[in-house]
Amino acid sequence: MSAVEIRNVSKIFNRGRANEVHAIDDVDLAIESGEFVTLIGPSGCGKSTLLRLVASLLSPSEGAITVAGKSAEQARLDQDYGMAFQRAGLFEWRTVAKNIELPLELMGWNRADRRRRSAEMLELVKLPEFGDHHPAELSGGMQQRIAIARSLAFNPSLLLMDEPFGALDEMTREHMQTELLRIWEETATTVVFVTHSIPEAVILSNRVVVMSPRPGKISEIIPIDLGERSDDTREDPEFFKGVTRVREALRAVEGL
Amino acid sequence: MTSVTGTADPLVRAQLLREQSARADRRATAGRVTRQVVVFGLFMVAIAAVYISYKAFGAAFDHEQHTWRIIGSYLPRSDDLNMPPIPDIFGALTDPLPGESGSMAGTLFGEALFTLRETVAGFVVGVVLGLTLAIALARSSFLERGLTPYIVASQTIPLIAIAPLVVIWGRKNIDFFPWEWKDWMSVSIIATYLTFFPVAINGLRGLKSPRPENLELMESYAAGWTPTLWRLRFPASLPYLFAAFKLAATASVIGAIVGEISAGVGGGLGRRILSEALRYSTGPGRLYASVAFAALLGIGVFLVITAVEQLVLRSQGRKAIT
Ligand SMILES: Nc1ncnc2c1ncn2[C@@H]1O[C@H](COP(=O)(O)OP(=O)(O)OP(=O)(O)O)[C@@H](O)[C@H]1O
């Protein structure tokens, strides 16, 4: 069974009005359970929209989406996915730990379990001493790490991530990529990941989905086979081959 | 003394850092309060200085009226009847009122408490009413579109006009409560009327203030309207609500005083101001003293709300708006 199945999905915003936008056009994509798939493409090509459709925060104008064999909406109601948005979106009045505990609270976890879990998550994103701080006291990159911890807190079987590392510096970014890969391997989570960074897409993914804009379509799907990642993978010739292929596909999309 | 950086254990270090920042917070608060008290003192001195100079200036030109007609014809006169000397105002506070025992300050204090009771009761009911309205309007855009014009229109009715009406209704028609209806409760209704409006309007703005990504996050957790209200919308609206509470509390004091005056309810500062105005010529200091008490009551109520606001928002690591 596919973890996510997107069948002939189109999304038109404000249909029939002057500000009509054809954001997604006839996208067809099946993502296997445990797969890591990255969406890449020029700004405005509909990456975030596609992710929101999978999350059932938007409903498709045409076509259908299933997540874990259910309708996307049912999957949302069953909390089958965790989501990290383009913006961290922490609640400023909650401490960092309480932000991570928010989904757990809504799921009815008891206080002791929540505390333990948020402490684990803070360790994971390497900010263990910041639990009692408020988000305003953290840098943008640190806030983004907290948002990632929040999305992982309840061990969802599907992770939807919209440029989660966009605000991080290069070293933290590589560190988070490694951590994400480790979590992904350990937990057999399926990940759909949006990024603008070609090396990031290549190092993380099993498949890179290259999208083209106006209207948003899949223009190419590039399989990446780097096997088990290690510290040396970033210097592997296979890695550079992948980077080159994705770059060429993106150039074709942008008409360069 | 343990040094924070020299401690290896991260838990101990975190604890030390927390204590250090708590100490810094307390110092900052103490500094701020001192500064505010000093500024307030200077402000009072400035007002006294303006009062004294105008009085002196006016008095010097008073007998020149026929040659220089601005003073006396366009500007208020500044003789001892219109502007009693400041010592007279303080003197009035220590003297007993005509035909009564005890200092006037004591009497005014009791009357301020009476007005405060009206204000607080009206304010609390107004906050509950305003919040309920704000939540209802945030919940349903149909209600929002339908009711908002009437809520705004309700504030165009002049206070002086409704105050006597409310008191008359209270005496004649309000008998469905398990307790006996008193005149001061009618005055409270006027405070309620002034409170619910800013609370409803600002509260609605606050409840609608969360950013779209935060609302989407709650939606992604399949959180319904009520959990979203308590965990997101309501906390997001707190700075807006406190701004409204400050406005509403001072308006409630004014409403209570004006209500007492225009409806002739006895026992509070409004009635005191009215009766001292009627026998002004025999003791102008007494009227000034009563008005000063009314002003102090308003300032006091404002300060209390501000203190609560600081406590609540600071504990959440955020700042007040306005
Ligand atoms: N709620 C909306 N209403 C109307 N138009 C929208 C809405 N959301 C997105 N769009 C439009 O859909 C198109 C795709 O937007 P989307 O945010 O999915 O792009 P993106 O690929 O994520 O871009 P970026 O890389 O800059 O984040 C854009 O033209 C955008 O203007």
Ligand SMILES: [Mg+2]
């Ligand atoms: Mg986007």
